[in-house]
Amino acid sequence: MKTTTSAASRTPPDLRQRAEETQRKFIARSLRSRDNARQSSKYVNSDAVIEQLEQMLLNGKLL
DSSP: OOOOOOHHHHSOHHHHHHHHHHHHHHHHHHHHHHHHHHHSTTOOOHHHHHHHHHHHHHTTOOO
16 A cells, blocks of 8 residues: 655655745735725725626626
């Protein structure tokens, strides 16, 4: 029977640590960006964007 090793256990600890730190920074930047957009008049809810895109598809404007 063949055994499998998860990718996490094959990844060197220093590389995994850097990847996790990069991910944390990315998430922090994303949340700051979202919050800044909400405070400005430039924030558009994702549901509203999807609704607008669906309407464009129905109207044949996004082909």
